[in-house]
Amino acid sequence: MPVTSRSAVVEALDEALTYRGRRTIAELVLQGTDRLPLRFVLTSRHDARVTAAVESLADAVVIDLVDDAPEPAADLLSYARRQLRTTRLTEPEREALANSLAAGGAGNYLYVQRRLLHPCPVSGRGSSARGRERPPPQASP
Known part of the structure; x- marks a missing residue:
């Protein structure tokens, strides 16, 4: 991912997974953001779908606000x-x-x-x- 100073915050990513529209923000973020000139900061409750998807991203840094506090x-x-x-x-x-x-x-x-x-x-x-x-x-x- 190119170095950039632009960031996007996506709050409650787990809730976006419940929406069944065309392409959701969750899909956009979790299915490859390497072509976007953005860094994403994602928040989510503990959700196996989000955890699995984020762990598959190469540059992801995961911080658990409870376990890592x-x-x-x-x-x-x-x-x-x-x-x-x-x-x-x-x-x-x-x-x-x-x-x-x-x-x-x-x-x-x-x-x-x-x-x-x-x-x-x-x-x-x-x-x-x-x-x-x-x-x-x-x-x-």
């Missing part, structure tokens, strides 16, 4: 590491804090961002969000 903690860890680069912490301290933030964030960037912007020392289980000790719980009569 990175772990959320990996993205958060990378983000936390970048944000902590300019701190005065030692490398082991930065790495430990980045790992702690990524694990605590459980996929939530806002948690990590807020903890980086407003760090609070944790002095134990009874700590409040501002780092002060909470009063012990009152015993019930």
Whole structure:
């Protein structure tokens, strides 16, 4: 395929396969696009017909948004590491804090961002969000 900067996006290719007209966009794309001066970006649900057709295309790159998705903690860890680069912490301290933030964030960037912007020392289980000790719980009569 010649190098080109033109692309066409075909959303829901699997749905186009259900249409029974003359020649469908699915047939056009899946039966040889090497003569077209376009690159196609295709989206589809998991459909055996689409998978089989795309795998037969020589230049196809398949990315499964579920199976190939990175772990959320990996993205958060990378983000936390970048944000902590300019701190005065030692490398082991930065790495430990980045790992702690990524694990605590459980996929939530806002948690990590807020903890980086407003760090609070944790002095134990009874700590409040501002780092002060909470009063012990009152015993019930």
